[in-house]
Amino acid sequence: MDQPTAQRFSTHLEFEEKFQLCIARSRSVLQLFDPDFAVFPLGSSETEAALRAFLAAGGSMQLAMHRSAHIEKHYPRFLRLIRDYNHKVECRVTSRSLHQLTDSFCVGDRAHIVRRFHCDHTRGEADFDAPVSTEISLERFAAIWVESLPGLHPTTTGL
Incomplete structure (x- = not known):
């Protein structure tokens, strides 16, 4: 069995490419954590199209964040x-x-991951078709999820 080989990245463009690839390879669930999602291209038309296709095909998403203001203002x-x-x-x-x-x-289908080591930098790594590479981040995500409250509602009333 081949060992997973992480693909390193250090630029915003490389990060975006790996993120798009993670969405494209995922079929059932995307789980994302970032303090504010300012670096994630959630507001781009390409990401919107990819996420719409993913969700329309039966996928689901879970996002956890410290602050939602950036998404509310810019996306x-x-x-x-x-x-x-x-x-x-x-x-x-x-x-x-x-x-x-x-x-x-961002973890897709418990098998794909795009990970930045620190939210202030674009440097990180991606690994695809490598469930072992997602285990630690999934454990962290589960713990974060339990300690979080619903937020970022699609309307001003939260409905």
């Missing part, structure tokens, strides 16, 4: 996507006790 396409697929997208905001967490990742 109207993503907010529309959440509104259109609110039964398939769940967003949570972490409690203050978790605000020291500074990593950032």
